[in-house]
Amino acid sequence: MIALDAIDRLIVNSLQGGFPLVERPFADAGARLGISEDELIVRVARLVHSGAASRFGPLWNAERLGGAVCLCAIAVPADRFEAVAAQVNAHAEVAHNYARDHRLNMWFVISTEHPERIAAVARQIEAETGLEVRLMPKEEEYFIGFEVRL
Amino acid sequence: MTDPTRNAADLDRDLVQATQAGLPLLRDPYGAIAAGLGIDRAEVIARLTALLETGAIRRIGLIPNHYALGITANGMAVFDVADDAVSAIGRAVAARREVTHCYRRPRHPPDWPYNLFAMVHGTSRDDVRAIVADIAAAIGPALAGHDILFSTRILKKTGLRLAP
Incomplete structure (x- = not known):
């Protein structure tokens, strides 16, 4: 089991959908979570690379x-x-x-x-x-x- | 910039292929996809917006790995629910945080009386059993029977594939 801090948990709990379709989506999503664009990118990459998330993107039907x-x-x-x-x-x-x-x-x-x-x-x-x-x-x-x- | 001979289905296929492993983790991910496809960012954003609206994309965000997050047990819970109540009950079951993939499916009597399927996730099989018991109690008198099918082995698993 992968150790996640409070911000990671906030990302997991609030970013399983609703990722914005705009030019700088990590900036918008980060602002909602109270973190910077670059910090969100780094943390999402870490969640994916650690295996806590299988990927970050669209869930196709x-x-x-x-x-x-x-x-x-x-x-x-x-x-x-x-x-x-x-x-x-x-x-x-x-x-x-x-x-x-x-x-x-x-x-x-x-x-x-x-x-x-x-x-x-x-x-x-x-x-x-x-x-x-x-x-x-x-x-x-x-x-x-x-x-x-x- | 847009190639007029390409139709919407081609664009959708390109977008699936460009994103099924995930979005580029860059400040401008849609711009990066657009550059790879030789189209404008606005076209990528417009088409993804439309696909989200039609349900071809369920959602965009983090796809969690249950197992890595300690949610290591899952069971396919199946319920035999009165036909006139199944839609309302299905929505209520689907709203529970432990449940993914909640569907009405056909019965195959007499061997298979169940018409409502829900994938239930928990920290152990006993945890899953307790959650399913709680769901069954919440359904109440509309429930004629239920079961849990645990998977004992993965025999084959492949991702979403589109024919070339």
């Missing part, structure tokens, strides 16, 4: 860029788990895949440039594995606020 994503789940027999994971992961459209502790024990995200490809990839995985792929598309998204409060 792939679906709104014309692409599509869909969460999927499969109940995989324990003795076939590794083989099925390899079959699923071999698809370039599979972006994330997690083992989870449930009868539906493999959860992955299919991400495609065109929405109609989602079902095609799922059917292909079903054909390859002989297992039913449960599609769990987002039907409604609730507000995504700031992620972390320190």
Whole structure:
């Protein structure tokens, strides 16, 4: 765990969104936090380089860029788990895949440039594995606020 | 300066590629991106503003690394909530500081009765269990059942990729 001082915590808590779209955004954001433009730049760089933040910038929403994503789940027999994971992961459209502790024990995200490809990839995985792929598309998204409060 | 043959989709793709690893940590980050793309800063700022308004950009700022900040446990909490109450309950669950990624998704009866998903973050699995119990209690009689799925292993993880 990374040691953060009070100003770092203030930055983490207040700068997960709302970074200004202006010529000198660090000056504006720093003024709101009571620190200088250059100090904010140095501290943000340190938060990123130390690993406390994974990055600083826009959080893109792939679906709104014309692409599509869909969460999927499969109940995989324990003795076939590794083989099925390899079959699923071999698809370039599979972006994330997690083992989870449930009868539906493999959860992955299919991400495609065109929405109609989602079902095609799922059917292909079903054909390859002989297992039913449960599609769990987002039907409604609730507000995504700031992620972390320190 | 602007190449008239480039359309908005090309610009969006360029902006994704220029910023998906983060903004340049410089006094004039949008100017630096614009210089790299051979366009004006004003065009970069105008397009990012529009993408933020349409939701193609969720937000601009620090993307925290939960694990490095000591928030090392997370569980996918799933709830079976009455259909006529799920939107209001979803918004209330999403507003909690421990919750990210809160969505309504289809049920798959009989194996999968759950229609509300929330990623719950905590300092330990017991902490996550306590938070989920608190959420379940807050939902009250509209809740027919719930579960928590902890991830036991990451099998694959890649970032946002756009086809070339």
